[in-house]
Amino acid sequence: MAASIREKQTAALKRMLNFNAPPLKNTAAEPLWKVLIYDRVGQDIISPLLSVKELRDMGITLHLLLHSERDHIPDVPAIYFVMPTDENIDRICQDLRKQLYESYYLNFISAISRSKLEDIASAALAANAVTQVTKVFDQYLNFITLEDDMFVLGNQNQEQISYHAINKPDIKDTEMEAIMDTIVDSLFCFFVTLGAVPIIRCSRGNAAEMVAVKLDKKLRENLRDARNSLFTGDTMGAGQFSFQRPLFVLADRNLDLATPLHHTWTYQALIHDVLDLHLNRVTLEETPASDSNPAGARPKKKNKKTYDLTAADRFWQKHKGSPFPEVAESVQQELDAYRTQEDEVKRLKSIMGLEGEDEGAISMLSDNTAKLTSAVSSLPELLEKKRLIDLHTNVATAVLDHIKNRKLDVYFEYEEKLMSKSSLDKSLLEIFSDANAGSTEDKMRLFLIYYITAQQPPSEGDLEQYKKALIDIGCDLSPLNYIKQWKAFTKMAAAPANYGNSGVKPMGLLSRVMNTGSQFVMEGVKNLVLKQHSLPVTRILDNLMEMKSNPETDDYRYFDPKMLRGSESSIPRNKNPFQEAIVFVVGGGNYIEYQNLVDYAKAKPGKRVLYGCSELFNAPQFMKQLSQLGQK
C-alpha cells in the first residue's frame, strides 16, 4: 500500500482511458483521440481525480453523459464508463443500433452479470456491430476517493444507503439485504483496487456485523476461485511487498452519535459544516459590495461561485486540518510573500528599462537576462499562487462570517466541555435564551449532544424545562424522540461515548492584538487551541491496531477471508500490531472523524490509516435524518 488509494484509482482510470494498455512514458507520442461517455456515477468518480485539462492531455476530445443527446461522430473510438444497470444497458444497445461511433470500449464500474452481457451481445448482433465492440472490461472502481486516504461510497444512491434508511424502524428484510449488497459491492471494489485482502473486525449486533459477514463471504469465494481470483497475478506483485495485511475495522454510526452533531474548529470540517462542500467543490454565494443603490435601481443578483479544492493546492493540503485562526494567519503570510515576489518582478521591469540606454554593459546584461528568464518562467507560478490565495481568502471570509453570525466558537467550546465532562460555566438555558448565539439548529445540536453525553438522563423536571425553552425558540423536537429510543436500545449506559480527555483553552479575546494588519478582524471570536483528544472511533482503532486488551473491543468479531474455514471465534490469530488500517463507518461519517484519524496516524510514525464511510453528511443533513426517524 505504498501508493495512496487516490493514486491507485487515478492510475486505474488513466489506464482505462488509454484503452486499457499501460500508459507509455514517451513524451512525444502520437495523439490518439477518443470520446468519453459516463453516467452520473462515473462522473462522480472521475471528477475529484482528473481535471478537464488532464482529460484533454490524455486525448479525450469530448466527455458526455450517457443519457444526454449525443450525435453521430464517425471514426472515433468511444470509451464508456458506466454502471451495469438496466437503463444504462438499454441506452448502450440503442447507441449500437444507431452506430454513433466507430468502436466501443465498454468499461463497467462494477461487475456485469452474464445475462446483461447477452443483452448487449444480441443488440450488437442485430445492429451488425459485433466487431465494433472492441473490449469489455470490469473496472471494479465503484467508490469515490476524495482525499489521499479518504473514500466515500456512491453519491447518487445516497438515499438508499443513508443512516435513515438503515435505521428506520419499519425496514423490511429485502430492503436491508439490498442495502447490504450495495455496500458490500463497493467495499469489494475498494479492496480489489487496493490489492490487499484485509483482516476484518467488527462489533456485534448491528449493521456493521451484517456487512462484515457478507464481505468476508464474497472475498472468500473470490479467493477460492483460483482461476479468476482478482487478488493474484503479476499486477498485484507490487502490492504484496508489504507482508502485513491491513486491518479493516467496520464501525457503525450508532456507536457515536455525538460527533456528527459536533461544532468544529478545523478548516476542512468547518467548510463542510458551514458552506456547501461537495466532492471537493465549494459553492459560495457571493453578495457583491454593498453600495447603497438609489431608488429605482434593480436589486443586485447574488452570484454563485464555485471553487475546486484539489490535491495540487499546496496551501490546502497543508492547512486543511489546522484550526481556523492558524489558517487566517497563514493566508495573510502567503499574501505577503506573494506581494514581495510581485514587487521584485516589477522592479526588474524598471531596471530593464534603464539598462537599455546604457552601452557596453555586457556583464550587466547577462545578469539581467538570467533574472529576466527566471522572472518569465516564474510568472505562471505567481499567477497560480495569486489565484489560490484569492480562493482561500474568499472561502475563509465566508466561513468567518458564519462564525461571527452564529457564534460558533461559543458552541465549540461548550460542546468540548460537555464531551470531556469537565465543569460547565454556563448553563444550557442561558445559551438557549441568548438570541444572538446561533440558529435554532445550533441550539438543537447542543442540546442533543448534552443528552447523549450525560451520564444519567436529566430529571423529568429539567427535561421539561429544556423542552419548553427549545419550543419557545422554535426548534423541532423530533430528533430528541429518536435519540431517546437510541439510548434505550444501545445499552451503552455503562460507558456512554467516552470522549477522552479533551481540554479547550481559550486564549481570551485577543482578536485585535493578534490580528493587527490582518484582513480577518476576528472581533469577539475567541482563539481556541485544540488539545489532542480522541473520538470513540479513534480509540477503538487504537485498541485493535495495537492489540490492546479493552473491554469495549474484546468481543469484536474476527474474520480472515484467507483462512480455509470461517470461524465464529473472536480470538485473533495474529498477535502482532498492525501497520495499516482501514476504518469504515456504516451509516455515515464526516470530516471531524477523518481529521481525528489523520492526527492519530501522524502521531504514530509508520502507521497508515484510511477512512471511509457509506455517506458523508454534515450536521444539518444528519439532523434532518434524525428528525425523519423521530417522527415515525
Add this chain to the structure above:
Amino acid sequence: MAVDRTVVFRASVKTVKTRNKAMGVGYDCSKDELLKRDRHKHGFSSRAKEVISNITKLKDFLLQHRKDYVNASSLISSDLNRMTDSERDQIDQDAQIFMRTCSDAIKQLRTEAGKPGLSAQVKEHRGAVLDLIESYLKSVCKLYSEQRAIRVKRVVDKKRLSRLEPEQKRKVETPKSNDAEKTTAEGENNEKPVSDGNVELWEDSRVEDELSPEEIQMFEQENQRLVSEMNSLVDEVRQIEGKVVEISRLQEIFAEKVLQQETEIDNIHQLVVGATENVKEGNEDIREAIKNNAGFRVWILFFLVMCSFSLLFLDWYDS
C-alpha cells in the same frame, strides 16, 4: 484491477447466435459494415491521421539522424559517417519546410471544421483533435530546435579550438593570418577557408626563414600582442553569441504573449468604440432634452404673459 470480459462477451455472442438460429430469427448480412467504412475514407479523421503520420515521419527522420547530426568528432576525418555542414543545412531546411506544410495543413483543417452544417459536438470534437495535433507538432519542433541549439554551440566551441592551434604553429606573416582570423570570426561555414589559409601560410613561412633574429623577435612580440587582443575579442564575441541565443528564446516567448494579448486588445477596442458611440448618442439625447425643456419653458412664459395681458385688458375694458 480491471478484468477483461471480452472473451466472455464473444462467447455470449456465439450463444445468442445459436439461440437465434434455433428460434429461426435471421439477421442481415455483414456486408453493410464494409460499405459504411468506405464512406468515411476521405473524411476529416483520415486527413487528420495523414497529418499525424507525416509528423511522425519527420520525428523519426530527426531521431534517426540525430547521432550523426550532433557528432562532435568532425575534426577527425577518419569517421566515415561524418556529416558535412551542407548536409546539416539541408536537414535544417527540409525540416523547416516540412513543419511549415504541416502547420498549414492543420490550419486548413481548422477552417474546414469551422464550416456550418455540423452538430456542435462534432465541431467541438474536431477542434480538440486539431489542438492535440498542434501540440504534437510543437513537441516535435522542440526536438528539432534542441538539436539545432546543440549544433550551434558545438560549432562555436569548435571555432575556439581551431583558432588557437594555427596561432601557435605559425611564426611569420601575421597580417595574412589576421585576415583569415577575421573572416572566421564572422561566419559558421568558413572551416574550409581557414584550413586553406593555414596551408598557404605554412608554405609562406618556410620560404622566409632567413629573416634576422631581431626582426623575428619583434614579430614574435607583435604576435603575442595580437594574439591576446584577438583572444579577448573572441571571448567577448562568444559571450555575445550566447546571450543572443538566450534573447532570441525570450523573444519567442514574448512574441507568443503579445499575440495572445492582441486578441484581447482587439476586444477592448471594440468595446471602447461601442462605448464612445453610446456616449455620443447620450449627449445628443441630452441636448434634445434641454432644447425641449427650454422650448417648453418659453411656451409657459408666453402663456402666462398672455394671461396677464388679457386680465389687464379685461380690467381696462370693464372699468
